[in-house]
Every structure is written in structure tokens, then in C-alpha cells.
Amino acid sequence: MSVLTCENLCVRYDAGLIIKDLSFSLEKGDYLCVTGENGSGKSTLMKSLLGLLKPQSGKIALNGIDRREMGYLPQQSSSVRDFPANVYEVVLSGCLNRLKTPFYTKRDKERAREAMRLTKTEKIEKRPFGELSGGQVKRVLLARALCASEKFLALDEPAAGLDSAGEAEMYGLIGEQNRERGVTVVMISHDVKTAARYANKILCLGGAGASFKTAEEYGKNAEV
Amino acid sequence: MFGIIVELFSFPFVVKALIVGGLVSLCAALLGVSLVLKRYSMIGDGLSHVGFGTLGLAAALGIASPLKISVPLVLLAAFGLLRLSESGKIKGDAAIALVSSGSLAIGSIIVESKGLNADLTGYMFGTILAVGGEDLYISSGIAIAVAAAYIFFYNRIFAVTFDEDFSKATGVNVKLYNTVLAALTALVVVVGMRVMGALLISGLIIFPALTAMRVFKNFKSVVVCSAVVSIVCFFSGIILSYVRERATGLRTPAGASVVVANLAVFLAFTAAGIARRKLKGRKRR
Numbered sequence: 326m327s328v329l330t331c332e333n334l335c336v337r338y339d340a341g342l343i344i345k346d347l348s349f350s351l352e353k354g355d356y357l358c359v360t361g362e363n364g365s366g367k368s369t370l371m372k373s374l375l376g377l378l379k380p381q382s383g384k385i386a387l388n389g390i391d392r393r394e395m396g397y398l399p400q401q402s403s404s405v406r407d408f409p410a411n412v413y414e415v416v417l418s419g420c421l422n423r424l425k426t427p428f429y430t431k432r433d434k435e436r437a438r439e440a441m442r443l444t445k446t447e448k449i450e451k452r453p454f455g456e457l458s459g460g461q462v463k464r465v466l467l468a469r470a471l472c473a474s475e476k477f478l479a480l481d482e483p484a485a486g487l488d489s490a491g492e493a494e495m496y497g498l499i500g501e502q503n504r505e506r507g508v509t510v511v512m513i514s515h516d517v518k519t520a521a522r523y524a525n526k527i528l529c530l531g532g533a534g535a536s537f538k539t540a541e542e543y544g545k546n547a548e549v
Numbered sequence: 550m551f552g553i554i555v556e557l558f559s560f561p562f563v564v565k566a567l568i569v570g571g572l573v574s575l576c577a578a579l580l581g582v583s584l585v586l587k588r589y590s591m592i593g594d595g596l597s598h599v600g601f602g603t604l605g606l607a608a609a610l611g612i613a614s615p616l617k618i619s620v621p622l623v624l625l626a627a628f629g630l631l632r633l634s635e636s637g638k639i640k641g642d643a644a645i646a647l648v649s650s651g652s653l654a655i656g657s658i659i660v661e662s663k664g665l666n667a668d669l670t671g672y673m674f675g676t677i678l679a680v681g682g683e684d685l686y687i688s689s690g691i692a693i694a695v696a697a698a699y700i701f702f703y704n705r706i707f708a709v710t711f712d713e714d715f716s717k718a719t720g721v722n723v724k725l726y727n728t729v730l731a732a733l734t735a736l737v738v739v740v741g742m743r744v745m746g747a748l749l750i751s752g753l754i755i756f757p758a759l760t761a762m763r764v765f766k767n768f769k770s771v772v773v774c775s776a777v778v779s780i781v782c783f784f785s786g787i788i789l790s791y792v793r794e795r796a797t798g799l800r801t802p803a804g805a806s807v808v809v810a811n812l813a814v815f816l817a818f819t820a821a822g823i824a825r826r827k828l829k830g831r832k833r834r
Contacts, residue, residue, distance in 0.1 A: 375718040393720035399712070408586060410711060411767040418708040422719035427701045453766035473719055 328353045328390055328477070328509055329374070334383035338369045342381065349528060349537040353389070356503045356510045358520040358540075361530035367513045368400060370530065371479055374511065390477050390509075393422045396470030398463075400481040400513075412457070412465050413450045416441055419472025433472075440468040444498060460491035467498060478502065480512040492516075496523055517543075550792055557791045565685050566677045566744050566803075570783050572692030573741035574753060574807075578779035579699045580734050581758035582772050583710045592630055592731060594751040595645035596738045599626040601747035602656030603739075604672045609663045614683050619739045620691075626652075627735035631727060675746030675804030677787070688740045695733045702729070707768055745804040753779065756811035763815070763822035778814055786810035 327350040336344040343366040351357055359367050372378040374385060376392045396419070419440065420433040441447040444464045449457065457465065463483055470478055483499065484492040500523045502508045514520040521527060527543045529536045557563055584590050603622045607615030626648060633644035660669055680688065699706070708716045709726045717723050734754070741750045757775035765771045786807030793801045 372714075377714060377717055393718075395718060397715055397718040399714050407762075408711060409762050409766050409768055409771045410707070414707065414768050415711065418704070418711060418715075419719075421705065421708045421716060421721060424704060427703065429704060451767075455766070469715070473715075479718075 326353060326388065327351060328355075328388050329511075330386045330388070331374075332384050332386070334370075334373065334385060335381040336366070336369055336373050336378060337381045338366065338378075343369050344373070344530070344535075346383070347530075347535050348383075349526075351509060351511070351526070353509055354503070354507045355526055356500075356524045357512070357526045357528060358517065358524035359511065359513045359528045359530065360515065360517045360520070365530040367530055368481055371397075371481055371511065371513060375479055390474075394474045394476055396472070396474035396478045398466045398470045398478070398480040398483055400485065407455045410454045411451050412441070412446055412454060413437065415454050415465055416446070416468045416472060419469035422473055437468075437472055440471040443471060443502075444468040459486045460488075460495070463487065463491075463495060464498070467495070471502070474508075475506065476508060478508055478510045478512075480510065482513050482515070484514065484516070492519070496520070499523065553792050553795050554788055556795075557788065562678055562680070563787075563791075565680045567784070567787065569680050569685060569688040569692070569740065570744045570787065570807075571780055572689060572696070573737060573744070574757075574779040574783040575776055576692050576695040576699070576733070576737045577741060577750075577753040578757040578775040579696065579772060580730065580737060581754040581756075581779075582761070582768075582775055583706055583730055584734060585755060585758040585762075586710050587727075587730075589634075589730070589734075590751070590755050591642055591645045592627070592634075593734055593738060593754040595630055595649045596623055596627055596735050597742055597747045597750045598649040598656075599623050599652040600739050600742045600750075601672055602652035602659075604742070604747070605656035605660040609659045614687070616684055616687050616739065619742075620736065623735045623739045624732055627731040628728065631731045635727075671746075672742075673746050673748045674802050675742070675744050675749060677744060677803045680743060684743070688743075691736050691740050695736055698729070698733060702726070703772075706730070711768075745807065746802075749804045749808050752808040752811060753783075756808070756815055757782070760811070760815045760818045763818040764825070778811075778818075782810040782814055783807050 330350040332348050334344055334347040335342055359370060361367055369378060373380050375395055375397055417429060417434065417437040420429055420436060423433055438447065441450060444467050446464050446468050449461060454465065467483060480499065484495045487495060496519065499510060499512065503510050512520065521540050521543055525540050527538050527540055584593060600619055600623050603619040604615050607618040612618055630645060630648060705721060705726060709721060709723055713723050738750055741753055745753055757779035760778050761771045761774035765774050786809065787803050789810065790801040790803045790806035793799065
């Protein structure tokens with residue numbers, strides 16, 4: 326059963342059409358790595374999937390997940406650097422899509438704790454967000470995304486700016502969610518070789534048109 | 550000094566001004582945290598100038614309760630300013646400067662040509678005598694509604710202030726929240742302007758938030774601290790201005806005293822923040 330289907334998707338960004346006639350579909354539990362040069366429309370595609378950008382034409386169909394149930398990890402948090410918020414407040418804000426009354430429930434708070442445990446951020450719970458290292462910021466934002474969804478993660482360069490140990494840890498955490506909890510993952514990454522180790526599908530955006538392959542096909546091509 | 554304070558509270562107009570001013574201080578501080586973090590501080594400043602223009606208009610039309618004119622017009626200006634900053638055609642800060650000086654100019658022409666000179670200073674720097682009859686109820690009602698709305702939407706306000714894109718992805722109508730924020734700010738500016746003065750009301754919005762951020766590093770503490778700082782500064786500013794006037798006979802405007810009290814606390818908190826960082830640094834070493 327496919328959870329996400331893109332059909333002839335065209336998205337405009339600034340002046341030009343950045344995504345042209347893109348079609349692909351994802352099954353439940355798929356791990357898609359989106360790659361391509363700078364400006365090839367990776368983030369634009371992700372924002373369209375999340376409903377932040379309106380496609381020019383074509384359609385994005387979701388099956389079994391609500392648009393609001395997508396855990397998003399943005400590339401750059403748009404917040405100011407010295408924003409007064411601690412880690413717990415940021416993670417808990419991931420439960421926003423469950424908020425029915427003005428306040429978070431006990432279950433929401435437990436969910437935030439669980440997400441912090443999974444991302445190994447519970448020890449820095451009280452630290453100000455602005456004082457975290459690059460790796461800690463990414464893990465906290467992943468925890469927030471996990472609060473928002475247990476079905477679908479949309480991750481925009483989750484390992485950018487991390488050292489190799491941090492990167493391995495980050496990919497490990499994401500892979501765990503995918504394998505053990507059956508979370509469907511769409512991840513943007515520059516580093517295709519590493520990402521292809523975890524992903525089962527690869528979407529390459531760029532000048533010559535997009536190519537959508539399984540990781541196996543991609544591996545064969547790379548060897549040739 | 551205690552006698553002078555008791556005397557101050559025996560005037561009914563002072564009590565009215567203190568009720569409205571206290572409530573406005575609370576609301577201004579709450580909204581101020583989001584406005585400062587979203588870099589919307591200047592919207593409050595721009596709206597106060599629009600407010601000045603509407604006060605002039607109300608006086609010229611001979612309307613006894615100027616809130617009836619000011620509230621709708623300043624609300625309209627708030628929506629306009631927000632759209633202008635969002636559309637990106639004119640830069641946000643330039644848009645605000647444009648609207649500010651425009652309405653200040655129109656307001657002063659109306660006031661001067663009607664020969665209402667005496668009111669001009671009162672509009673710009675506020676007067677504690679301003680809260681009369683009907684205004685007390687309208688102002689208190691508005692202030693309580695703003696505070697209630699803030700508490701009700703606290704978690705959503707945090708999320709939208711922290712990360713608009715993430716909030717949008719989880720289905721929050723970010724545009725609506727920005728509009729609500731601008732509308733609440735407009736209401737606070739209009740209500741607070743009479744006591745604080747059009748030129749000083751934005752201090753009430755910006756100071757407490759910045760003061761709290763010097764020392765506190767999580768959102769809830771910053772919100773609570775800025776509310777407390779704002780209310781304490783308001784009352785001590787009013788009381789000190791009255792005490793000074795009685796003791797020395799020198800005129801001491803109330804609105805200005807409140808802003809000076811805010812400035813003093815801001816400087817104290819800045820020093821405390823620096824001291825704390827230094828201490829922490831030493832501990833780590």
C-alpha cells in the first residue's frame with residue numbers, strides 16, 4: 326500500500342519551475358533519500374510534500390497519514406540564535422498537532438520524554454536551545470519531529486554540519502526509527518553514499534531530469 | 550513617604566489609572582516577548598503613532614470616549630502593517646516608519662488646526678487623568694481579554710514564535726496567529742497610550758521582554774518574569790513620580806517615570822546576566 330504518491334508534480338520557486346513533472350510513490354516503511362546539487366529543488370520538494378508550498382500542477386496524494394502527522398526536521402530552524410527556550414520546551418512543541426485544549430496533556434509530556442530518550446537528549450533537557458552544539462541541535466529537532474509523528478519523518482539534511490561520529494549517530498537514530506518502528510522516512514542528503522546504506526529508495530534531482538531508483542539499482546550503477 | 554502613597558491612592562482618578570495601567574502593563578509584557586523574538590518590536594511603535602493620529606481625530610470630532618475611534622482605526626493599521634511587512638514589497642521597518650510619521654503628521658495638523666494645543670502634550674507623553682468614566686470599563690475589558698487570549702493560546706504562540714515552518718507543517722494557521730498577535734498589540738497600544746503617552750507606550754512592550762531575557766533562558770520563565778517586571782515597574786514608576794512631585798515640587802510625568810523604572814531594571818538585569826555568565830565560566834574552568 327503506498328502512503329505517498331506524487332503524480333506529474335510541478336513546483337515553482339521564485340521565478341522558475343524548479344520541479345518538473347515528477348512522479349514517484351512510497352510504500353509504508355520506505356526510506357527515501359533525496360539527493361541532487363544545490364538548487365535542484367530538494368527542499369522545495371520537501372516543502373511541497375509537507376504542504377508548505379503549493380504545487381503549480383500535478384498532485385501529491387497521501388494514504389493513511391494526515392498532512393499534519395508529518396514529523397518535519399527543517400534544515401535551518403528559522404528561530405533566532407538566542408531564543409529563550411530550553412530543550413524540553415522545544416521537544417514538547419512537537420506535540421502541537423495533538424493539542425486539543427490550550428494545554429499539553431500528560432500523554433503529550435510522556436511522549437516528549439520518550440522522544441528525548443530515543444534521541445539521547447534527556448540529559449540536556451534543561452539546557453537553553455541557543456547554547457547547544459550543532460549535533461545536539463539536530464538531535465533535539467529530531468526529537469521534536471518524533472513527537473509530531475510516529476508514521477512519517479521528513480528530514481532536511483539532518484546530518485549537515487556534524488562531524489563523522491555525530492553523523493553516524495544521527496543516521497543510526499533515523500535508521501532505528503525506520504527499521505524498528507516502521508516509520509516512513511524522506512530524507513534529503515548531500516552524502517548519497519552513506520545515506521544509501523540506510524535508504525531503500527533514492528531520488529536524484531537535477532538538470533538532466535529526476536531519476537527514481539531503488540537503492541540496489543543505484544548501487545549497481547555506482548559500481549559501473 | 551508612606552503618607553504620600555496613601556494620599557495618592559485616595560484619588561479616584563489615580564485608582565482608575567492604576568487599574569488600567571496595571572492590566573496594560575501585564576498584557577504589554579506578555580505580547581512583548583513574542584514581538585521582540587519575531588522582530589516585530591517596531592510594529593508596536595508604529596501603532597502608537599497611528600494611535601496619536603486617531604486621538605487627534607477623536608478630539609477634533611468632539612467624541613468624548615476616543616477609544617471608539619482609536620480601536621477600529623489602530624486595528625486596521627495593525628493588519629495593514631503586517632501585510633506590508635509580509636508582502637516584502639516595501640521593507641517592514643521602512644513601512645512602519647512611513648505609517649508612523651504619516652499619521653503623526655496628520656494627527657498634529659488636526660489637533661493644531663482645531664486649537665487643541667493643550668491636549669498635544671497629554672497625547673504624546675500621557676496623563677494619569679486620561680482614564681475617565683466609560684473608558685475604565687472598555688479598557689479593563691480589553692486588557693483582560695488580551696491576557697486570557699494569551700494564556701489560552703500560550704503553547705501555539707510559543708510554537709509559532711519559535712519556528713513558523715514547523716508549526717505550519719503541523720497544521721497551525723501561522724498567518725492567523727500573526728494577525729491575532731498584531732490585533733492584540735493594537736488593542737494594548739490604544740488602551741495603554743492614554744496613560745503612558747503615544748511616544749512612550751512602546752517602551753512598555755519592549756523593555757520587560759528584553760529585561761527578562763538578560764537573565765532567563767527558557768520561554769516560560771521569560772514570560773512570567775517579564776510580566777512581573779512590567780507590573781512592578783509600572784506601580785513603582787507611578788508612585789515615585791508622585792512622591793518626587795510632592796517632595797520637590799518639580800513636575801514629574803508618570804508615563805516617563807514608568808519607562809525610567811523599566812530602564813533601571815533592564816540595566817540591573819543586564820549586569821546580573823553578565824555576572825552570572827562570568828561565574829558560570831569560572832566554574833567550568
